[in-house]
Amino acid sequence: MEFKSLRYFVAVAEELHLARAAERLDMDQSPLSRAMRDLERLLDVQLFDRSARQMRLTWAGQVLLGEARRVLATVDHAIQATKGAAQGYQGFLRIAICDSLAQPRIASLLARSREEEPELGIRVFELPFSQQLKGLHTDLLDIGFALSDAVNDGLLAEAAWTDPVSVIVPARHPLLAHAQVRLEDALKYPLVLCHPDAGSGCHDQIQAVLEGAPVPPKVADRVSSLGVMLTLVGAGYGIGFAIGSQVQTLQRPDIAIRPLAGATPPTLTTYLLRRQGEPSEPMKRLIGRVMSMTTRADEDPPPSAVGR
DSSP states (O other): OOOOOOOOOOHHHHHHOOHHHHHHEEEEEHHHHHHHHHHHHHHTSOOESSSSSOEEEEEEHHHHHHHHHHHHHHHHHHHHHHHHTTTTEEEEEEEOOOOOOOSSHHHHHHHHHHOOOOOOOEEEEEEEHHHHHHHHHHTSSSSEEEEEOOOOTTEEEEEEEEEEEEEEEEEOOOGOSSBBBBBHHTTTOEEEEOOOOOOHHHHHHHHHHHSSSSSSOOOEEEEEHHHEEEEEETSSOOOOOEHHHHHHOOTTTTEEEEOSSSOOEEEEEEEHHHHHHHHHHHHHHHHHHHHHHHHHHHOOOOOOOOOO
């Protein structure tokens, strides 16, 4: 398999639209379509479901998307670490985040680290939870941020911060008539949820919210990533649940955000993952910044994001 085939596949899998993926890759649509069919023949699996109104990933395609991102991230890390050494960086932290996290918090953490330790090289990779566990075990990562604390032997998971859950709906949806959405009203519509086999803490935490709901949910589809969920919601397949501040940063015109109503709305907990044992000095300092951010957030929690 050629390395460029993985880059092409990730672009198509994230866009779920050949023309947009071709534009992103700065290439013609026809050779990109041919490359995807060649990849399916090489692997002898169907990666895309082309029978629906819109291209969708099969479960095999969702699994390959996670693996392909990991391979691309590993290669990128090797390149960046080499360049960083040449530029005089004295140390590196390799940090992974899952795509469902509140990016403004991550950005604040990285900005503070860069301000306080400009000599420290930090590389950030977007990886699903299962790949973060592999990277931590094989010393390809130093720290992970994910929505699950279901770590295995040799790893630690520490609560970093919490964010309120928001309802993600298509543009021009009836729920947009409300400034806040009651859970029982949201459950009148089909849902696009995280797939349990993806090993994502997003599934477990959202499922805990739904188990306390007054009516059973109607599930339209289950996906392995936030990006695929937003694509299906924007296409009108159903509504979803996510961290509002994360979705808001994507500025998508086809979706809107509403906070869940209630005196104590449900939240999603982000965990910091690392190997057991004494952390390095750069890791200690970064963990200290995370803990101080958590303390400030508890004292002055951020407001729920409200979309268009």
